[in-house]
Amino acid sequence: MATDFLSIDDVTDDELAWLLDTGNAYASQREGGPQPLQGRTVAMLFEKPSLRTKVSFDIAAYELGGHAVYLGADEVGLDKREPVEDVARVLERWASVIVARVMAHSTLERFAANASVPVVNALSDVEHPCxxxxxxxxxxxxxxxxxxxxxxxxxxxxxxxxxxxxxxxxxxxxxxxxxxxxxxxxxxxxxxxxxxxxxxxxxxxxxxxxxxxxxxxxxxxxxxxxxxxxxxxxxxxxxxxxxxxxxxxxxxxxxxxxxxxxxxxxxxxxxxxxxxxxxxxxxxxxxxxxxxxxxxxxxxxxxx
The missing domain is CATH 3.40.50.1370 (Aspartate/ornithine carbamoyltransferase)
Incomplete structure (x- = not known):
């Protein structure tokens, strides 16, 4: 079972088919259904500008019963103000998922290696699986x-x-x-x-x-x-x-x-x-x- 979504290769063929079936069900009926994020928080950390990815993840968290917190590049200063490893270990204490849009794919890999919660690639220089x-x-x-x-x-x-x-x-x-x-x-x-x-x-x-x-x-x-x-x-x-x-x-x-x-x-x-x-x-x-x-x-x- 997938634990992170940094790449399309992180999901099996069956899981990919499930994503399409489930996404289609959500497209047909946005309201109702399971709310796996009930009472949970999604931490969104973006080093690059975003319209579609940021807004859609924010709404997705809400419609799944949760809440999203957005952090811009200047607020966190990855590897400037503090290292990725420290940010990952702090965010995992509060959030159930970390969604990150990064300059370098290696940043995502460092998040995934140091956070016990799922990490989602919201765009890197290597892949854009979402x-x-x-x-x-x-x-x-x-x-x-x-x-x-x-x-x-x-x-x-x-x-x-x-x-x-x-x-x-x-x-x-x-x-x-x-x-x-x-x-x-x-x-x-x-x-x-x-x-x-x-x-x-x-x-x-x-x-x-x-x-x-x-x-x-x-x-x-x-x-x-x-x-x-x-x-x-x-x-x-x-x-x-x-x-x-x-x-x-x-x-x-x-x-x-x-x-x-x-x-x-x-x-x-x-x-x-x-x-x-x-x-x-x-x-x-x-x-x-x-x-x-x-x-x-x-x-x-x-x-x-």
């Missing part, structure tokens, strides 16, 4: 399944891409990634993706048209993630042609979903207007952050 859980829930709701679909990711092989790929392959989908030279998955991440596959194929290419061909999902994310601002000009040049737009959508299957975790840099990774396209489910992805994260909290706290 986003992937919401993405997979959205695909399942829209298509009725994940197994046998082709999910195409266009752009930077980043944290969102890795978590999405691990989850999609675990559920039996094909996962195709188109990235420019120098921005593809490292060999170690590609090996992790292949190891998680339960029958789906992994395609790594530098050609967006090849990745998008016959896809059931077209997914993209920003070219420049938080913390990479100094690389903005370089990345804009490198990623020219790696945009989800009307033309690329014609390469995909009819009715293919258009997905983006938001926020969007219009005119870069996504053509203006595509977020409002009839085939876009980006706002549903955002809504499903709440439902998927309620399922994650329930799994970790109630051990279901």
């Amino acid at each position: 986003q992937a859980a919401a993405d997979l829930l959205t695909i399942h709701q829209s298509k009725g399944r994940v197994e046998g679909l082709k999910v195409a990711y266009i752009g930077d092989a980043n944290n969102c891409a890795l978590s999405l790929g691990l989850g999609a392959l675990a559920l039996g989908a094909d996962f195709a990634v188109a990235s420019p030279d120098g921005y593809a998955f490292p060999d170690a991440d590609a090996a992790r993706l292949r190891a998680r596959s339960t029958g789906g194929a992994l395609m790594l290419t530098t050609d967006p048209d090849e990745a998008a061909a016959d896809a059931d999902v077209l997914y993209t994310d920003v070219w420049t993630s938080m913390g990479q601002e100094a690389e903005t000009a370089q990345r804009r040049a490198a990623f020219q042609g790696f945009q989800v737009n009307e033309r690329l959508l014609t390469r995909a299957n009819s009715g293919a979903l258009v997905m983006h975790p938001m926020p969007v840099h219009y005119g870069e990774e996504m053509e203006p207007g595509m977020l409002e396209h009839p085939q876009s489910v980006a706002y549903t992805q955002a809504e499903n952050r709440l439902h998927a994260q309620k399922a994650v909290l329930r799994l970790l706290v109630a051990g279901e």
Whole structure:
């Protein structure tokens, strides 16, 4: 049973399927149901800005009967004011879950190693498993399944891409990634993706048209993630042609979903207007952050 949620690899295939089923149940009926956080507190510690993750976790804690406490980077000063290890050992005395958005994934690993309560990755430089859980829930709701679909990711092989790929392959989908030279998955991440596959194929290419061909999902994310601002000009040049737009959508299957975790840099990774396209489910992805994260909290706290 999962004790932390730092990576999609922290849950089994059965637990991942349970997260989607439970998230879908929460989407159908937000009120009622088990309240595993009754009388409990979720400590949220964020080193990076957040809209969807912060608000949805706050509401998730409330709707599961609990309470969330938010701590910004300046309030805690990880490894400046005091070390991660001390913060973890203090927070575990008060909170039932620690939700952390961090600059470095190693910070999450240090939290998990030193806290006796579950630790949830609310985004790191390596993975974004909560986003992937919401993405997979959205695909399942829209298509009725994940197994046998082709999910195409266009752009930077980043944290969102890795978590999405691990989850999609675990559920039996094909996962195709188109990235420019120098921005593809490292060999170690590609090996992790292949190891998680339960029958789906992994395609790594530098050609967006090849990745998008016959896809059931077209997914993209920003070219420049938080913390990479100094690389903005370089990345804009490198990623020219790696945009989800009307033309690329014609390469995909009819009715293919258009997905983006938001926020969007219009005119870069996504053509203006595509977020409002009839085939876009980006706002549903955002809504499903709440439902998927309620399922994650329930799994970790109630051990279901």
